[in-house]
Amino acid sequence: MNLRKLYPVSFxxxxxxxxxxxxxxxxxxxxxxxxxxxxxxxxxxxQKPMFLYFGRYGCSTCRxxxxxxxxxxxxxxxxxxxxxxxxxxxxxxxxxxxxxxxRTTEMQFASRNRILGTPTFIYFxxxxxxxxKKAGFQTIDTMGLYNDFVLEGHYKTSKLKEFLAxx
Amino acid sequence: xKRLITGLCLCFFLQPLLASEQWTFxxxxxxxxxxxxxxxxxxxxxxxxxIAISDDSIMVVWEDDHxxxxxxxxxxxxxxxxxxxxxxxxxxxxEAYEPAIAALTGSKFVVAWEQDGEVYARSLxxxxxxxxxxxxxxxxxxxxxxxMGDKVFAVWxxxxxxxxxxxxxxxxxxxxxxxxxxxxxxVEPEELSTPxxxxxxxxxxxxxxxxxxxxxxxxxxxxxxxxxxEGQSFSEPQYLNEFFSNRNEYDKGNGVxxxxxxxxxxxxxxxxxMDKRRGGVGYGIFAAQGSDDSFxxxxxxxxxxxxxxxxxxxxxxxxxxxxxxxxxxxYRQGNSDIWMSVYTEDEEWGxxxxxxxxxxxxEQSHVSIALDESGNLHMLWVEREKIDAPTRxxxxxxxxx
Numbered sequence: 001m002n003l004r005k006l007y008p009v010s011f012x013x014x015x016x017x018x019x020x021x022x023x024x025x026x027x028x029x030x031x032x033x034x035x036x037x038x039x040x041x042x043x044x045x046x047q048k049p050m051f052l053y054f055g056r057y058g059c060s061t062c063r064x065x066x067x068x069x070x071x072x073x074x075x076x077x078x079x080x081x082x083x084x085x086x087x088x089x090x091x092x093x094x095x096x097x098x099x100x101x102x103r104t105t106e107m108q109f110a111s112r113n114r115i116l117g118t119p120t121f122i123y124f125x126x127x128x129x130x131x132x133k134k135a136g137f138q139t140i141d142t143m144g145l146y147n148d149f150v151l152e153g154h155y156k157t158s159k160l161k162e163f164l165a166x167x
Numbered sequence: 168x169k170r171l172i173t174g175l176c177l178c179f180f181l182q183p184l185l186a187s188e189q190w191t192f193x194x195x196x197x198x199x200x201x202x203x204x205x206x207x208x209x210x211x212x213x214x215x216x217x218i219a220i221s222d223d224s225i226m227v228v229w230e231d232d233h234x235x236x237x238x239x240x241x242x243x244x245x246x247x248x249x250x251x252x253x254x255x256x257x258x259x260x261x262e263a264y265e266p267a268i269a270a271l272t273g274s275k276f277v278v279a280w281e282q283d284g285e286v287y288a289r290s291l292x293x294x295x296x297x298x299x300x301x302x303x304x305x306x307x308x309x310x311x312x313x314x315m316g317d318k319v320f321a322v323w324x325x326x327x328x329x330x331x332x333x334x335x336x337x338x339x340x341x342x343x344x345x346x347x348x349x350x351x352x353x354v355e356p357e358e359l360s361t362p363x364x365x366x367x368x369x370x371x372x373x374x375x376x377x378x379x380x381x382x383x384x385x386x387x388x389x390x391x392x393x394x395x396x397e398g399q400s401f402s403e404p405q406y407l408n409e410f411f412s413n414r415n416e417y418d419k420g421n422g423v424x425x426x427x428x429x430x431x432x433x434x435x436x437x438x439x440x441m442d443k444r445r446g447g448v449g450y451g452i453f454a455a456q457g458s459d460d461s462f463x464x465x466x467x468x469x470x471x472x473x474x475x476x477x478x479x480x481x482x483x484x485x486x487x488x489x490x491x492x493x494x495x496x497x498y499r500q501g502n503s504d505i506w507m508s509v510y511t512e513d514e515e516w517g518x519x520x521x522x523x524x525x526x527x528x529x530e531q532s533h534v535s536i537a538l539d540e541s542g543n544l545h546m547l548w549v550e551r552e553k554i555d556a557p558t559r560x561x562x563x564x565x566x567x568x
Contacts, residue, residue, distance in 0.1 A: 056443075058386025060418035067417070091380075091387060091424040093309065093364060095264075100555045101205040103237060107424065108211070111479045112554055114498075116449040118422075136447070 026057060027087040028070035031080060036096055036106075039086030043128060049150050050124040051083040054110055056090045059118040061137050072140045078147050090115055123150050132160045189509055190544050190565030195524040198227055198242055198251050198547065198560035206233045208549055208558045210533040212265040212280075213323075214311040214367025215427045215482040217535035218547045218562075220246075221270035225537075226291070227547050228257070228268040228278050229560060239266045239280045241291065244562065246539070251562070257289065258282050259299055269312035269319065277319050277338065277346070279310040286310045286323045290344040297344035302336060311367040313375070313430070319346075320398060322354065322368040322377050330358040333366055335377055335398045354392050354401045359383060365425055373434035373459045378407055378426045386419035389426050389440060393460035402460055408453070409465045411444050422450070427493075431485025431538075434458055439468060439481040439493045449477020452495050452508075454516070468493050468508050470518045478506070484536040484544070492544065496532040503530040505548055522546070524563040530554055542567035 027033035033053065034042065043050040055062045069075065079085060090110035097103045104112075120135040123146060131150060138146070145167055149155055154163045199208060208231040210217045218227045223246040230237050239258040242251045257266070257278055266280035271290075279288040279302065286303040288310075289296050302310065303325055310323035319338040324331060336351040354377050355363070364387075366379035375394040380387050381404075389407035394400060410420040422443035430436050436457040441450035442465075452469050455462040469478055478497040485491035493516075494507035504526035511517040525531045525548050534548040544565035551558045 056387075056422050057382055058419050058422065060415060063417035064415070091364075091422060098555070101232075102207040102555070103232065104207075104209070105211065111477070114449075114477070116477055117443075117447045 026062070026066075027053060027055060027085075028066040030076055031070065031085055033085045033087035035094075036086045036088055036109075039084045040128070043084040043124065043126070046084065047126045048082065048084050049126050050086055050128070051079060052086045052088065052122040052124065054088050054090050054115045054118055054120040054122075056118040057092075061117075062119045065119060065137060069138065069140050069143060075140055075143055075147075078144070078151075082147070082151055090118055121146075125150065125155060131155050188568055190522075191568055192522045192524045192546075192563050192565045195561045195563045196244065196248075196250060198229075198562050199231070199254070200559075202551070202557035202559045203233065204557055206231060206557050208560050209237075209264075210535050210547065210549055210560075212267045212311065213309040213365040214267060215425075215480065215533075215535050216267040216269060216311055216367070218537045218545055219268045219270035219276055220537050220539050220545060221272065221274045221276060223247075224274040224276075225545055225562075226268055226270070226276045227251075227535075227560070227562065228266045228280075229547075230264055230266060230280075231558075237262050237264055239263045239278070239282075241268070241276075241278060243294075247564075252294070255291075255294070255296060257296065258287070265309060267310055267312045269314040271314055271317050271319065271340070275317075275340070275344070277312060277314065277340070279312050279321055279323075281308040281310065284308070286321075288312075288321065288338065288346050290340050290346055292344050295344070297340075297346060300346040302338075302348065303334070309365050313368040313370040315370045315372075315430075318370070318397070320368055320370050320375055322366045322379075324363050324366060324379075326362075327358070329360060331361065331363050332358045333363050333377070333379060335368065335375065335394070335401070337398050350398050352398055352400060354379075355404060367426055367428045369428045369430040369436050371430035371432070371434050371436070375401075376428065376430075376436050376457065376460075377401065378428050378438050380424060380426065384419065387423055388420065389423050389438075391438070391457075391462060395460070405461065407438060407455060407462055408440065408442060421446075424450075425481065427481050427483045429483040429485040429491065431491040432487065432489040435485075435489075436462070437483050437485055437491045437493070438462065439483050439495075441479065441481060445474070448475055450479065452478045452481050452493060454483075454493055456510075466516060468516045469495075469497075469506070470508070470516070473497060473499055473506070473519055480533050482535050484538040486538040486540050486542065488540055488542060490538050490542045492536060492538065494534045494536045494546070496534060496548075500526065502528070503532045505531050505534045505546070507534075507536070522563065522565065525550075525561070530556075
């Protein structure tokens, strides 16, 4: 994947602060999804990779993944223990502050990053570089492979597509 | 064959030109100073009501953080003028967001905004701001305004614990411009356990119309409700957007967000919003036209040239003569530009066009529009060199041809 396409996303890496004023949409149950700012801070301080989930309130594919994929105990354990989890509601008016100092909303953040549909997942390395973006339904197995690609450091030497071709 | 190809080419290129020739846009005029590092302007109020016209005065309102904190500011220009006058700060608290403005007669205006978690309003006459007045009782935000003659109406949302409510009020102004609440009532009859978002309001001879985002049924839906007694009571809420659900057991309908609404003519309304019914290509701009207390079927606003990409931040405008238009931003030309559409004599939305003053290099977005009674279009938008660059506000005036 051409990481330049993820350039706009990369500037969240230095998020400074986050103001929340209402309920978040609906990340999957049984996971400790954080606001973007909290997740970025935690990822930086713990040197853990971050898993960013762009969702939408009422999104049917999100619901399907919650029931059929995120409900998997193994995936839950791996994501919860080895990643810092962040959730952005693509229609929310919740305010975030970007590294350039700008205050905007989660909805505006999603639109300027050209998130076309939900769910969309972006994986970040422990040093907070956007690695790849995946949109739409993903199976438990593919999620596991994405996790391996990041956790085992394959992203340092190969592209995701190349890595997946070996599996 | 050559003639056929030439004819087809002419048709292809001429159609958008004809649509855009509804207005001739004057050179853009700066509303704010040159971009300054780490200063950002926002036009993100509920219903996108950031520009209003009274007599020969055009007033604009926005939020920016040039003072170090987000605050609300006004500036004005005379119709046909070449420069804006002076910036007035409206908000008085620590932080302020998402303002709205509406015009009364005699170059008077009312502005409302969120400040430190509450909703406030004040009026403006001859560059003099009235004392600020708190509209809300509880934690509140996302206020929108509508006026007809010298009648002013506001709608906003409040939150108390885990309960949400939507309030509408008729505001009165005394001779000094001081605002009072004449009538106030809930739009939804009872408090809700789920959020209501980004309400907007319009008014005409038929009455008041309020539209908003509702999350009551595990999914965002747009609702509307009408009042024929100046906001003393509201009709049972109806759905504004049509549903495309039951694709599978998880589906409750497509995403919808950020409704904008205005009145036009004596008793008609137009609402537009971002609508994800097209699936994986992002939000389209959809609209509905209403009269009296109900809306007609949903209509796709953007033309087929915009079918394969997302569109954002719709704004509507209308006037008493019966003109109305919808504007938005999208990046079909690579970067974000302002686009708009008008309803044609064939009773369908015309071919999209992008005013040259609000397109081209850089990112142009978050447009707000108003139509004067001569059908001239007034347009305010945010411009930045690139997506994370500092911003500047611009205004352009489209003279009706």
